[in-house]
Amino acid sequence: MGREGSGGGAEGGGGDGGVVRxxxxxxxxxxxxxxxxxxxxVYNKYILDPKMYNWPFPISLTMVHMAFCSSLAVLLVRVLRLVDPPSSPPMTRDLYVASVIPIGALYSLSLWFSNSAxxxxxVSFIQMLKALMPVAVYSIGVLLKKESFKTxxxxxxxxxxxxxxxxxxxxARFVAWGVALQLGAVAFxxxxxxxxxxxxxxxxxxxxPITSLYYVAPCCFAFLLVPWFVVELPLLRNRSSFHPDLLVFITNSFCAFALNLAVFLLxxxxxxxxxxxxxxxxxWLLIAFSWSVIRDTVTPINLFGYGIAFLGVAYYNHVKLQALKAKEAEKKAQQADEEAGKLLQEMKGDRQNDS
Known part of the structure; x- marks a missing residue:
């Protein structure tokens, strides 16, 4: 009996350890x-800001990211076969043209505009403007009838x-063109x-995220080629004296790819x-870093306004969490009803066999 009791305690401890883990x-x-x-x-800000690394070519930087991510995604999906592409339904040419290409076009515009900002x-003000993302998602969802309008x-x-x-x-550093670019990025x-x-x-x-990059990143790269030829290629030719540090761009691109892996894990x-x-x-961490390390000016009005937006976003996340819990509870109740129905049918079947 003593051994059984200690065994039960070990299992309980193991269960607790599993939860903690x-x-x-x-x-x-x-x-x-x-x-x-x-x-x-922060890395993108460092590369693009004229006062830091001074390489203000957001389309080129985005294309470097897409080329790097495409190459690694192809390596993982096609060569090493560590990640499987979707098989049901399969990614056909028609589905790619109708679904992936529009998404890739919007993604390229979003990255281009956000990097330009x-x-x-x-950095702090850009994070404050990004708080508008729930507003944009909800508004477009209502417009496209994916969300129901609620007061x-x-x-x-x-x-x-x-x-x-x-x-x-x-x-303190309000630039209308920069705000327009960031708002455009949020909308896209x-x-x-x-x-x-x-x-x-x-x-x-x-x-x-890996299969998304496998399908979308080459599409983004192709879409960005047109504005790159028109906008940035002539400027890059005039900066022939500039020699980019390959270590900076490779590590920057690897961080962008690793971020997609982190999204997949999270x-x-x-x-x-x-x-x-x-x-x-x-x-909040980025705002604090921007103020304390980069020495960006963060005013009390900035923080007060973002505090209001933060409370709104927190409430939005709370509502989403409650809706998710309600959906899970409804699903569990439906499963319980189905199991109860099966049990009743089995009992009726047993009674008929006994009679």
Whole structure:
């Protein structure tokens, strides 16, 4: 009896240890994602800002990222076969043209515009403007009939917008063109996220970040070639004296690729909602870093406005969490009803056999 009791205690301890290990792993995934996202943002700012590395060519930088990510994705999917492309339904040419190409076009515009904004705006102010992402996703979702219009949701979106407007009013380094670029990036990214639901998820296609890069990155590279030839190639020819540091661009591209892996780990092992909540923590850390290390000016009005937007985003995430819990509870209840129905049928069958 003593041995059985001690064995039970060991199992209980092992169970507790498993839970602790799972929680610690979740925190580790969050920390890795925050670190890599933080690194990519600051690194891009360093390369593109005329006062730092002074290589203000956002299209070229984005194309370098896409070429690097495409190469590694092809290596992982086709050569090493460590990641499988979707098989049900398969990615046909018609599906690629109808679904992936529009998403790739929007992604290229989103990356181009967001990287361009680093030339004109501070890291802290860009993070404040990114708080408008839920507003853009909800608005486009309603427009494309993927979201239902609710007065409470619209009031929430207005509160976020008001907070960002106040933060913009208090910005010491307000550049209208930079703000327009970042708002454009938010709009393109939000449209891309909604179109993923319409064009891919609704058709049963689920792409992880590696397969997404495998299909989308070459498409992005191709779309960026046209503006690159027109806008940046003539400027690059005039800067023939500039010799880029390969180590800087390779490590920068590797960080961008690693960030996609971190997204895969974070969403796959936790949830997309966890990433949204972690994103709020990352934004505050970036604002603090921008103020303390880069020495960007962050005014009290900036912080007050972003505080309002932060509360709106926090409420948005809370509503999403409650909806997710309700959906899971409904699913469990439906499964319980189905199991109860099967049990009743089996009992009826046994009674008929006994009679």
């Amino acid at each position: 799972k929680v610690l792993l979740s925190y580790a995934y969050v920390a890795i994602w925050i670190f890599l996202s933080f690194t990519v943002i 680093y030339i004109y705006l501070s 409470s949701s619209m009031l929430n979106m207005l509160s976020i917008s008001l907070g960002v407007a106040v933060a913009a009013y208090g910005e 990214e939000a449209t891309r996220l909604v179109l993923i639901q319409i064009l891919l998820t609704s058709k049963g296609i689920s792409l992880n 969403v796959g092992k936790t949830s997309a909602l966890t990433m949204n909540v972690a994103g709020v923590v990352k934004d």
